[in-house]
Amino acid sequence: MPNKKKIAESAISRLSVYLRILEDTVAAGESTVSSQAMASQSGTTAAQVRKDLSLFGSFGRRGLGYSPSDLVSRIRRILGLHRRWKIAVIGLGRVGSALVEHRGFFDRGFDIVALFDTSEFKVGSNLHGLQVHHIDEISRVVHDKKIEVAVLTVPVEAVPDIIDLIRDSGIKGVLNWTPARLTLPDTIEVKNVNMVMELEALSFKLSQRE
């Protein structure tokens, strides 16, 4: 994989979009797809599509376009979706509970295998067939179930109390839904999702028009 370290987050999210378009193309029984068709469906330019795909050494043939099934398997491998990932959800408020029920994760190779909370009402109960553990048990459960990724959906006030437990749990990556900036070592990958920041990106775009 050339330029392994230089791929921008924006390119990665475009690959996720291309993957969905290409899977639809395969499902529709088509054997080729043009960069122009991918661009128009993903809201970008054909030049951008070609540039993104060339990062991974995939260079459709002029006039013939790309093979969608070939691209699907390449992109799935690039995104780490050729294997399954074991996930824990930490914090079973409304967002956390909604994630547990979200079929889309399973369909993409993400298996939610453990749940954590601190509420005495939730710990010990079952949600979608999974027992809710107390966060104090995270190291043992991560080890036993070989969990790699934690999805953090606790209230922001709860983060300081549990961040050390997460750091020492053996987790390799955290999808952080809280507005907190997590203080974790570089050995743990963090991807921040911030509902307010998403709205800020939209208000930026709308402001540009005024």
Next chain:
Amino acid sequence: MPNKKKIAESAISRLSVYLRILEDTVAAGESTVSSQAMASQSGTTAAQVRKDLSLFGSFGRRGLGYSPSDLVSRIRRILGLHRRWKIAVIGLGRVGSALVEHRGFFDRGFDIVALFDTSEFKVGSNLHGLQVHHIDEISRVVHDKKIEVAVLTVPVEAVPDIIDLIRDSGIKGVLNWTPARLTLPDTIEVKNVNMVMELEALSFKLSQRE
């Protein structure tokens, strides 16, 4: 604002992060901040910070750093946060309901002023002091309340039935929490949030390490 059209989404999300760091700096009573300090708190490089800020013509002085309060007001203006935005939430499942209660939106200038659903159990009820309207009423309510942005949190299956109503409602921007690709004209800004794509970005990062 130079290079108005060329600012990448990744730069915008870094600005949102800088804004939070700078507000903490102001709150701590500090009168200068270095690009290095901003970089270490935001997980980027000082060169990247300087480049991002230079896009907006803000060039701290060598050895003196930046004025955090000046940067806060510049970034707030760039992101369109110097004014308030009126928001509708469409779809009051768990994610939609959680958003309605999220204080962070109000604190950032986003006022949730209308709610929409289609469920007969929800339409007509009240949630956090707001009446739930049927989606069929969206054009009237958007006009009456001068709503600019819709946050779309309906199940993906519901999108085809309501997308035309949204398109014709007068809404200027949509924050799309569904996995659907929305077919809306270019006059409506769409920002996609996709829970599965966020996990894909994390699985990409983790795969790079193997």
